[in-house]
Amino acid sequence: MIALLLGPIGVAIVGSVVGLFYLGVDRRLVARMQARVGPPLVQPFRDVGKLMMKESIIPNGALRWLFQFSPVMCVMGSATLLLYIPLFGQPALFEGSGDAILLIYLLTVPSIALVAGGFASSSPYATVGAQREMVLMIGYEFPLSVTVVSIAWRILQVTDANAFAFSSMAQYPIWDLVGPLGLVGTLLLLVSLISVTPGELGRIPFDLAEAETELAGGLLVEYSGRNLALFYLGNAIRGFAVLSLVVALFFPYGIAAGIGVTSTVLAVIIDGAFFLVKVLLVMFVAVALVRSAMARFKINQASVFYLMIMTMVSLVGLLLIWADMML
Amino acid sequence: MGIDSLKRALWIYHVNTGSCNGCDIEIVASLTPRYDIERFGIKLVGSPRHADVLLVTGPVTRQMEPRLRRVYAQTPDPKVVIVVGNCGADGDVFHESYNLVGPIDQIIPVDVYVHGCPPRPEAIIDGVVKAWLKLEGATTKETT
Numbered sequence: 433m434i435a436l437l438l439g440p441i442g443v444a445i446v447g448s449v450v451g452l453f454y455l456g457v458d459r460r461l462v463a464r465m466q467a468r469v470g471p472p473l474v475q476p477f478r479d480v481g482k483l484m485m486k487e488s489i490i491p492n493g494a495l496r497w498l499f500q501f502s503p504v505m506c507v508m509g510s511a512t513l514l515l516y517i518p519l520f521g522q523p524a525l526f527e528g529s530g531d532a533i534l535l536i537y538l539l540t541v542p543s544i545a546l547v548a549g550g551f552a553s554s555s556p557y558a559t560v561g562a563q564r565e566m567v568l569m570i571g572y573e574f575p576l577s578v579t580v581v582s583i584a585w586r587i588l589q590v591t592d593a594n595a596f597a598f599s600s601m602a603q604y605p606i607w608d609l610v611g612p613l614g615l616v617g618t619l620l621l622l623v624s625l626i627s628v629t630p631g632e633l634g635r636i637p638f639d640l641a642e643a644e645t646e647l648a649g650g651l652l653v654e655y656s657g658r659n660l661a662l663f664y665l666g667n668a669i670r671g672f673a674v675l676s677l678v679v680a681l682f683f684p685y686g687i688a689a690g691i692g693v694t695s696t697v698l699a700v701i702i703d704g705a706f707f708l709v710k711v712l713l714v715m716f717v718a719v720a721l722v723r724s725a726m727a728r729f730k731i732n733q734a735s736v737f738y739l740m741i742m743t744m745v746s747l748v749g750l751l752l753i754w755a756d757m758m759l
Numbered sequence: 760m761g762i763d764s765l766k767r768a769l770w771i772y773h774v775n776t777g778s779c780n781g782c783d784i785e786i787v788a789s790l791t792p793r794y795d796i797e798r799f800g801i802k803l804v805g806s807p808r809h810a811d812v813l814l815v816t817g818p819v820t821r822q823m824e825p826r827l828r829r830v831y832a833q834t835p836d837p838k839v840v841i842v843v844g845n846c847g848a849d850g851d852v853f854h855e856s857y858n859l860v861g862p863i864d865q866i867i868p869v870d871v872y873v874h875g876c877p878p879r880p881e882a883i884i885d886g887v888v889k890a891w892l893k894l895e896g897a898t899t900k901e902t903t
Contacts, residue, residue: 459797463795467792469795470795470798471799471800475767478768478800479768482767486835486836487835487836488835489808489833489835557806644804644805645805648805649804649806652806652809653806655808656835657835660809
């Protein structure tokens, strides 16, 4: 009972610390790729600390309770994600009570919190931002679902266990199951999931819901002080969760057994560190590299990119995995 | 936490009150790899609600006066106002023009002036450092 109560709190605290740290690493990496020095790694912690001590203004026209409730919902929704994703090479805290399908649904909660907060703040900029976020959500949902379903379908061919559970995905890594044709298909699925990541996190080139230069902060335009800090924190946690999801789907490997570590404690530490490295690599490719190489999409370009191009890419991946199985 | 995190994470909102864009370009220049003010956690934000520092340029045209007042009121406390360029300080070449209501300190309280037409990025960074000291003084006064 105590574990049931303290576990989620612990996961939320660890998730926020690690998420904020990765945010700092991301800013630093982007700065280095732009030939700048960049802020120190602890900068996101300072940002949150500063926002916490600032005045929180609630605009006159805002729907008061929703305006204040949305940031809390964003943080809680993001922290809930972490309960169902395997972290640090260990099974998820609530493994068995939820699988990848539940996670796809839960992933929408922080976005819905952002949208609700945007509409509640009664600013035209926030309203436009909220509408964009909804369009984007509809867009990336499809390639994300196709990717998860394809992997689960292939795993279903070799086991009777719940193929959507992350434990099955860790037991039968997708790369080991497929032949040469399926390898190409899996790579296509990986590409589509990596393209979904910045959209899910609202980063460049899919930051059109916040769009500082055209929408003056978009969804978050009216938020200040503590409420803004909570959104900042929620975004950091969600970033960590989505990156961990990519790792759990495609790279559920540990190295401790491979390099012959027998001590349990040492194996846990090594696998935990290896997990952080995997998340870092995924973040570098999916977030930092993309962010420094591209500019912002327009909303119609982003919709076409997700609904047409990435959906096609993931469906071709699914077909290739199917053909690989059948041939 | 506290004043330390405030002065190392200043978010800046840039208000153009009729400037010729000279100062604005110098502000953007201070974000470039050569000066890179993000090293100190300084970041340009798109909304006054997110800002700690208002960077005001230009001599304040008649149309901009109520907007400037509103932007100042929209910024959450504690906040600092930095005037960049001679125009905001005394009107510079537009001094006593019929369509101006400036200088800025007659409309909103100003904490730091950065002179120059336009000022160099070094001068703007120096202005931000002066704003740090000002914030330090303000918060110690509050606590004692």
